[in-house]
Amino acid sequence: xEAEDQQQWKRTFFSELPKxxxxxxxxxxxxxxxxxxxxxxxxxxxxxxxMTVIDKGKKRTLEECFQMFQIIHQLTTSPEDxxxxxxxxxxxxxxxxxxxxxxxxxxxxxxxxxxxKKTYVExxxxxxxxxxxxxxxxxxxxxxxxxxxxxxxxxxxxxxxAEEFFLSTKDTVIGLDLSGDPTAGQAEDFLEPLLEAKKAGxxxxxxxxxxxxxxxETQVLLDLLPDRIGHGTFLNSSEGGSLDLVDFVRKHxxxxxxxxxxxxxxxxxPSYDQHHFGFWYSIxxxxxxxxxxxxxxxxxxSQEYQLAAENFNLTPSQVWDLSxxxxxxxxxxxxxxxxxxxxWNHLKPKVSCNEVNYF
Ligand SMILES: [Zn+2]
Numbered sequence: 090x091e092a093e094d095q096q097q098w099k100r101t102f103f104s105e106l107p108k109x110x111x112x113x114x115x116x117x118x119x120x121x122x123x124x125x126x127x128x129x130x131x132x133x134x135x136x137x138x139x140m141t142v143i144d145k146g147k148k149r150t151l152e153e154c155f156q157m158f159q160i161i162h163q164l165t166t167s168p169e170d171x172x173x174x175x176x177x178x179x180x181x182x183x184x185x186x187x188x189x190x191x192x193x194x195x196x197x198x199x200x201x202x203x204x205x206k207k208t209y210v211e212x213x214x215x216x217x218x219x220x221x222x223x224x225x226x227x228x229x230x231x232x233x234x235x236x237x238x239x240x241x242x243x244x245x246x247x248x249x250x251a252e253e254f255f256l257s258t259k260d261t262v263i264g265l266d267l268s269g270d271p272t273a274g275q276a277e278d279f280l281e282p283l284l285e286a287k288k289a290g291x292x293x294x295x296x297x298x299x300x301x302x303x304x305x306e307t308q309v310l311l312d313l314l315p316d317r318i319g320h321g322t323f324l325n326s327s328e329g330g331s332l333d334l335v336d337f338v339r340k341h342x343x344x345x346x347x348x349x350x351x352x353x354x355x356x357x358x359p360s361y362d363q364h365h366f367g368f369w370y371s372i373x374x375x376x377x378x379x380x381x382x383x384x385x386x387x388x389x390x391s392q393e394y395q396l397a398a399e400n401f402n403l404t405p406s407q408v409w410d411l412s413x414x415x416x417x418x419x420x421x422x423x424x425x426x427x428x429x430x431x432x433w434n435h436l437k438p439k440v441s442c443n444e445v446n447y448f
Contacts, residue, residue: 099395102405102408102440103391103394103395103398103408104185104186104391105436106186106394106408106409106412106440107188107432107436108185108186108390108391108412108415109189109415109429110187110189110191110380110390111317111346111377111379111415111418112193112319112346112348112377112379112380112381113178113182113190113191113192113193113379113381113382114192114193114194114268114382115171115174115175115193116158116162116165116174116194117158117381117382117383117384117386118181118182118192118380119141119177119384120177120178120181120383120384121384122177123177123178124138124141124142124161124384125138126173127164127165127173127174128164130170131163134163134164136163136164141157141160141161141164141384141385142384142385142386142387143354143386143387144387147354148353148355149354151270151355151356151357152270154354154385155269158385161385162197166199166201166202166204167199168202168204168208168209168211169212171209171212172212172216172219173216175192175213175216175217175220176216176219176220179192179216179217179220179225180220180225181383181389182227182390183220183226183227185389185390185391186391187227187390188226188227188228188429189227189228189229189416189419189425189429190229190230191229191231191232191419191420192213192217192229192231193231193266193268193294194209194213194231195234195235195236195239195247195268196209196247196250197209206250210233210250210254210262213231214254214262217229217230217231217261228421228425228429229261230260230261230262230263230419230421231258231261231263232262232263232264232266232294232420233247233250233254233264234247234265234266234267234268235247235266235267235268235269235283236268237267237268237269237271237273237274237279238269238270238273238274239269240274240278241274241278241279241281241282244278244279244282245281247265247282248265248282248283248285248286248289251265251286251291252289252291255289255290263291263292264291264292264293264294264316265286265291265292265294266294266295266319267279267293267295268296269296271299271300272300275306276306276307276309276310280309280313283295284313287313292316292317293313293315293316293317294315294316294317294318294346295310295313295317295318295319296318296320297310297311297315297318297324298318298320298322298323298324298334299319299320299357300323301323301326301328301329302323302329303323304330304334307323307324307329308333308334311334311337311341311343314341314343315343316343316420317343317344317345317346317377317418318338318344318345319346320345320346320352320357321338321345321347322352324365325365325368325369326365338374342374343375344374344375344376344417344418345374345375345376345377346377346379347369347376347377347379349361349364349366349378349396349397349400350381350387350388350392350393350396351380351381351386351388352364361396361400362400362401364400366378366397367400367401370401375414375417378390378393378394378397378411378415380393394408397411412433413430413433416429416430416433
């Protein structure tokens with residue numbers, strides 16, 4: 090195959106590959122196009138698009154990334170904004186071949202627009218509902234996020250809200266995410282609300298071991314037996330990770346949500362080939378490729394699969410299996426899982442896995 094043809098073949102392969110996205114923050118997933126619409130609505134803020142995206146080859150510290158989210162939050166302050174970004178983000182994931190998406194977002198109020206945490210959640214749900222009515226080929230669920238910066242009292246309120254919507258939405262709000270600046274607060278602050286959520290039947294996806302030297306805090310969060318781990322960057326590292334942590338995660342078979350570009354651009358991993366995906370994949374641990382914040386990190390899920398394949402020498406059929414096995418780790422019910430597997434099997438003959446051996 091000519092080099093150019095091969096490039097084209099690769100792009101088609103990764104975009105046609107049906108995919109599951111399990112770690113996507115709503116505000117971080119806003120694309121440049123949507124960002125332009127938001128900026129045009131609020132010219133007085135003097136925000137320009139370069140303030141909300143980290144382009145190819147550029148990096149920021151984790152702290153700078155969290156500052157970018159503060160800027161984005163100034164642009165999404167009304168229920169209309171949240172509805173628009175939800176619909177746009179869902180459409181973009183669908184266009185990228187994502188068939189099942191779990192979006193996560195922290196409910197926010199805004200006194201100027203009258204948005205409350207409740208209307209925030211309702212706007213996300215309305216976006217999901219309208220996307221469904223438009224017959225997009227994507228099944229979308231919502232994980233309500235606890236931002237660590239809010240501390241335990243806000244976390245408790247968030248869990249209450251999540252429980253309400255868990256009961257009223259019939260399988261759309263299905264879990265809880267713990268995220269935000271990993272240096273904010275202590276894991277202990279969130280144990281009570283997280284346990285409460287677990288008891289109520291909500292699934293838990295916890296960001297943990299995102300920065301070095303948090304061994305004690307990581308173990309505290311792992312003891313909750315989360316249903317999935319976000320990043321887990323330093324679990325297997327000499328900087329604050331340990332064999333005990335790795336053994337614990339393996340013993341309990343807790344799936345990891347791994348976001349390559351996010352970790353490179355926010356400087357917690359030095360290069361793609363050193364990403365911890367390599368370690369977990371080599372021991373056949375449940376691992377799911379995700380984007381984290383496709384807008385901020387200027388990526389998309391097809392590209393993340395391609396990066397994983399190229400850096401870790403995966404064959405097309407290994408890439409297929411990676412995507413297919415991700416279905417096992419979704420938070421939705423067994424019937425959704427079976428439905429997705431049927432869809433994957435139906436699409437398999439169309440995605441030519443055997444054309445080349447390696448990427
Ligand atoms: Zn995240």
